[in-house]
Amino acid sequence: MSYQVKLPDIGEGIAEGEIVKWLVKEGDSVKQDQPIVEVMTDKVNVQIPSPKNGIIRRILAQEGQMVKVGQAILEIDAEGQEQAEMQPPSQVTKEEISKKEEKQTVQENVIATPSVRRLARELSVDITKVKGSGPLGRITEQDVKAYAQQRTESATQMTETVTKEKEEEVEIYQLRGVRRNISEHLVKARNATVAVTHVDEADVTELVSLREALKGPAEKKGVKLTYLPIIMKALIPVLKEFPFVNASLDDEREAIVLKKYYNIGIATDTEQGLIVPVIKNVDKKDVFQIASELNNLAEKARNGALTLDEVKGSTFSITNPGTFGGLFATPMINWPDVAILGIYKISKRPVVKDGEIQIRDTTYLSLTFDHRVIDGAYAARFMSRLIEILQDPKRIMSEVL
Amino acid sequence: MQEADIAIIGGGPGGYVCAIRAAQLGLRTIVIEKDRMGGECLNYGCIPSKALITAVKLYDKIRNAQKLGIKVTGVEVDMQIMQAWKKNVVETFVSGVEQLCKGYGAKIIKGEAELVAKDRIRVTNKDQVEEISTEKLVIATGSIPLELPFMRFDHRSIIDSRDSLELTEVPKRFLVVGGGAIGLEIASLYQKLGSQVTIVELTEQLLPGTDPEVVRIVQRNLERKGVKIYLKSKVVYAEKTPYSVKVTVQTPEGNVEVETDKILLSIGRRPNTDKLNLGQLGILTDQKGYILVNKQMSTSVEGVYAIGDVTGPPMLAHKASKQGIVAAEAAAGLPASADWKVIPDATFSEPEVANVGMTEATAQVKGFAAAKARFPFAALGRSLTAGETEGFVKLVYDQNTKLLLGAQIVGSSASDLISEVSLAIEMGASVEDLAMTIHPHPTLPEGIMEAAEIASGKPIHQLRIGQR
Numbered sequence A: 001m002s003y004q005v006k007l008p009d010i011g012e013g014i015a016e017g018e019i020v021k022w023l024v025k026e027g028d029s030v031k032q033d034q035p036i037v038e039v040m041t042d043k044v045n046v047q048i049p050s051p052k053n054g055i056i057r058r059i060l061a062q063e064g065q066m067v068k069v070g071q072a073i074l075e076i077d078a079e080g081q082e083q084a085e086m087q088p089p090s091q092v093t094k095e096e097i098s099k100k101e102e103k104q105t106v107q108e109n110v111i112a113t114p115s116v117r118r119l120a121r122e123l124s125v126d127i128t129k130v131k132g133s134g135p136l137g138r139i140t141e142q143d144v145k146a147y148a149q150q151r152t153e154s155a156t157q158m159t160e161t162v163t164k165e166k167e168e169e170v171e172i173y174q175l176r177g178v179r180r181n182i183s184e185h186l187v188k189a190r191n192a193t194v195a196v197t198h199v200d201e202a203d204v205t206e207l208v209s210l211r212e213a214l215k216g217p218a219e220k221k222g223v224k225l226t227y228l229p230i231i232m233k234a235l236i237p238v239l240k241e242f243p244f245v246n247a248s249l250d251d252e253r254e255a256i257v258l259k260k261y262y263n264i265g266i267a268t269d270t271e272q273g274l275i276v277p278v279i280k281n282v283d284k285k286d287v288f289q290i291a292s293e294l295n296n297l298a299e300k301a302r303n304g305a306l307t308l309d310e311v312k313g314s315t316f317s318i319t320n321p322g323t324f325g326g327l328f329a330t331p332m333i334n335w336p337d338v339a340i341l342g343i344y345k346i347s348k349r350p351v352v353k354d355g356e357i358q359i360r361d362t363t364y365l366s367l368t369f370d371h372r373v374i375d376g377a378y379a380a381r382f383m384s385r386l387i388e389i390l391q392d393p394k395r396i397m398s399e400v401l
Numbered sequence B: 001m002q003e004a005d006i007a008i009i010g011g012g013p014g015g016y017v018c019a020i021r022a023a024q025l026g027l028r029t030i031v032i033e034k035d036r037m038g039g040e041c042l043n044y045g046c047i048p049s050k051a052l053i054t055a056v057k058l059y060d061k062i063r064n065a066q067k068l069g070i071k072v073t074g075v076e077v078d079m080q081i082m083q084a085w086k087k088n089v090v091e092t093f094v095s096g097v098e099q100l101c102k103g104y105g106a107k108i109i110k111g112e113a114e115l116v117a118k119d120r121i122r123v124t125n126k127d128q129v130e131e132i133s134t135e136k137l138v139i140a141t142g143s144i145p146l147e148l149p150f151m152r153f154d155h156r157s158i159i160d161s162r163d164s165l166e167l168t169e170v171p172k173r174f175l176v177v178g179g180g181a182i183g184l185e186i187a188s189l190y191q192k193l194g195s196q197v198t199i200v201e202l203t204e205q206l207l208p209g210t211d212p213e214v215v216r217i218v219q220r221n222l223e224r225k226g227v228k229i230y231l232k233s234k235v236v237y238a239e240k241t242p243y244s245v246k247v248t249v250q251t252p253e254g255n256v257e258v259e260t261d262k263i264l265l266s267i268g269r270r271p272n273t274d275k276l277n278l279g280q281l282g283i284l285t286d287q288k289g290y291i292l293v294n295k296q297m298s299t300s301v302e303g304v305y306a307i308g309d310v311t312g313p314p315m316l317a318h319k320a321s322k323q324g325i326v327a328a329e330a331a332a333g334l335p336a337s338a339d340w341k342v343i344p345d346a347t348f349s350e351p352e353v354a355n356v357g358m359t360e361a362t363a364q365v366k367g368f369a370a371a372k373a374r375f376p377f378a379a380l381g382r383s384l385t386a387g388e389t390e391g392f393v394k395l396v397y398d399q400n401t402k403l404l405l406g407a408q409i410v411g412s413s414a415s416d417l418i419s420e421v422s423l424a425i426e427m428g429a430s431v432e433d434l435a436m437t438i439h440p441h442p443t444l445p446e447g448i449m450e451a452a453e454i455a456s457g458k459p460i461h462q463l464r465i466g467q468r
Ligand SMILES: Cc1cc2nc3c(=O)[nH]c(=O)nc-3n(C[C@H](O)[C@H](O)[C@H](O)COP(=O)(O)OP(=O)(O)OC[C@H]3O[C@@H](n4cnc5c(N)ncnc54)[C@H](O)[C@@H]3O)c2cc1C
Pocket: B009, B010, B011, B012, B013, B014, B015, B032, B033, B034, B035, B036, B037, B038, B039, B040, B041, B042, B044, B045, B046, B047, B049, B111, B112, B113, B114, B140, B141, B142, B143, B161, B162, B182, B272, B275, B307, B308, B309, B310, B315, B316, B317, B318, B319, B320, B346
C-alpha cells in the first residue's frame, strides 16, 4: 500500500522548511526511523526519519523547495501490507491522476487570477507570501506590485539587481539553505526593529591579563578560553541592571517583555553563512562551562549539525567581527532580541592614563538597539556600566567565577 | 549538422505548440516528428474520435427524431464515406498545424529521433541519418497503449484505439476491455452504430476516479441501450478462432465466456521513451517510467524539458499544450510556471462527462468545509427544448467562504459547459459570483448558475428543503 509521508510538525511554531537533501532515492528500501531527508528550518537542519518500513515510491518535493508542515513530501510503498494484485494499469493510472493534480495545485490556497500569478513570477514575488486585499482574500495586481515595491526598498534589493545583469558577466547563486534563511531573517529584523548603534571605547588591558591568568586553569579542564565567555559573564550584572536590553517587543500585545533568563546568541561564521547558536542560562554557568559549550556549538554550526533548540530563544546577542579586523561595524539586531553587542579587535593603542601616554590594550564596543524599546541615553549608560566592569579586574573576577 | 536553440522531439499537441511558442520567442526551433504532425491527438485520438462520435450522434438523433414529429425513413450509415470525411477533417487540421509551424519559423524535420547526448539528437528517416545539435531539448514523445501478456495487439481482432477509429465495417460484437475515457467513448460509438457491446472494467466503476453519482448516469444510459457491463472483472483468457475471439471474464459472480468479433484493449497507456536513453543521460523518471519534471517542465537534467503524456497522467491534449508553452517560455529564460489551479477533463460518452477541480470527497480530504449543490438538467428550459434531460451540474464549494472548488457535469454538452467553471476557479470566484452573473435564457450554462444559486442558498427554480 502506498503511504504518504508528510512534513511533520517540528515544533517551535515552525510552519515550513526547505528540502536540503534527500538521503534516499526512489526505489530505495527504507527502515522505520531511518533518516530520509534533511530539512532546513529557521537556521538548522533537521533529519526526518521514515515513519514506516518500505520502498520509496516517489519523491514529491525537490531539493531547494520550500514545503509546509503537513505537505506530502514522499510516497512509500509500505511493507507488511499486501501489494495489490497485478492489475492492468487503467486503475493505477486514475489513482495517479488525483495525485498529479495535487502536485500541480500546490498553490491552491492562494486566490489570484492567472495573470496576477504571472505578474508575481515576473516580479519574482512568492505569491504565497502576499496578503490579498480582495474578496475572499484574493490577491490583486495592486497587492503584488505593492509587495514587490516594498521588497525592493528592503535589503534583498541586492540579489534583484544581480539577476538583471547579463548572464555572462555574473555568476548567479540561488538563495538556498542558510543563505535564504539569513536573508529572510535579516529582512524581518530590519523591518521589525528601529535599529540605532552606539559605539564606545574600552581599555581592556586588565581583561587581557585576566584571560592570560585563566588560560592555564582552562587548559587543565580541556577548554580553549577566548575573551568571549569572560565578556558574556561580565554582561550578566549589566543586563540585570538594565532589564530593557534583555527583552523583546511583542507587537501584537503592544508590550515589552523583560526576560528574567539570560540566553546569549553568538553570531558564528560558517562556510554556509552566518548562524547564531544560543548559550542558555549564562548567569548560571561559569566561564569554563561557557567556553566548552561555545566550542561545541561552533563545531556543530560548522558541520550543520545544530538542533533547532540550539539556535532558538536568545534574549540578547553578541557579534564578534573583531577576529576579521576593522574598527567597528553597525550590526543587525538578532530579532526578536532588542539589542546586540558588537565586540571588535583588541589592539595596543596609545592611551592617556594618569596624565601620561601609555600603551594599552583597547577595543571598540558597539550596542545596536531597537530604539522603540531603548533610548540613546539608556544605551549609553548600559555601555558605560559594561566598560566599567570590563576595566575593573576585581569586578570581573567576582563575576566570572 | 543542423544547429538549434531548441529542439523538440514529437509533434503532438505538446510538441507543436511548444515549437510555435519557441519560434515566436525568437529561438531557432526544430521539431522532429517520426510520423505525422499533430501526434496522437490530431491523427488517431481526440480529433478523429470526436469526428466519428459527432457523426454517429447525429445518426442517432435522426433515428430518434420521430417523437419530435420528424418522420425519418431509410437512414443508413456508410462507414466508407464517414471514414473519408473524418480523414478529411484530420488532414485539414494537420496541414494547418504544419503551416503554423512553418509560418512562425519552426523547422519540421521528419524522422525518428534518438538522444545521443542532452544536446545532440540523431534523426533517422528511412536510410538517411542526420544529427542535430541543440542548446535546449524538449521531450514530447507522448504515450503508447498497453497490452496484456496473453492478449497482444494483432490489429485485426485485438485492436488498439487507433485501429478502432479506422474500421470501415461495424463489428457485430464489440468487446471493450478497460472502462476509462477512451474505452467508454468508443463503446458508445459502436453501440450507436449497432454493435452488441460488452465492457469489462477492473475497478468497481466505469471512469475510475470520477464521482460515482456522475458515473451512474452514464452506466444507466449504456445499460438501457443493451450494453453489457462487467465491473470488478477482468479478462483472464483469450482464444482466437477463425471468425471470432473467445474470452473468459472473471467476474465477482464467477467466470463468464464472451465471444466477440473485435476486442478493444484500452487498459491504459505508458510513456513512449524507449529511444531516448533517459537512464544514461540522467533524466529521472518515476517507477512507471514517466519523466519527472518541475513547474518549469524541466527534467533532472539542465536544459532538458519534458511535456505532455511522457510526464504522466492526466493524459490530456490541452495539458500537453499548456506545458509546451511553459517549457518554451522557460527555455527562453522567461519566468514561466505550470501554476494553473485546475486541469479540466471531458469524456465524450453518452451522455458527456466533464470534471474540473475537486470532488466533494477530495475537498473534504484537503480540509475544506466541503459542500455540494446539484441542479438537474431535467429542470432546465434548454434541456427540455432539446429533448436531452439526462444528467446534472454539481458544484463543489467551501461552505464557510463560498469559494468555488470544483464541478462535475454529466449531460449533453458537458464538455462545453465545464470551461465556465474552470475560468471561475482560476479567477478565485465564489459560488455567489457565478449565481449573480446573468446567463442568457434558455441555455445550458444556466444549469451552472442554478446550481450556484442553490449553493448560495437562494435558488429560484428549486424548492428549498423544508419548503416542499
Ligand atoms: C482515442 C483517444 C482519444 C483521445 N481523446 C482525447 C480528448 O478528447 N481530449 C484530450 O484532451 N485528450 C485526448 N486523448 C489524449 C491525447 O491524445 C494525448 O494526451 C495527447 O496527444 C498527448 O500529447 P503529446 O504531445 O504529449 O503526445 P502525442 O500526441 O502522443 O505526440 C507524440 C508525438 O511524438 C512522436 N514521436 C514519438 N517518439 C518519437 C521519436 N523518437 N522521434 C520522433 N518523433 C517521435 C509521435 O509520432 C507523436 O506524433 C485521446 C487519446 C486517445 C488515444
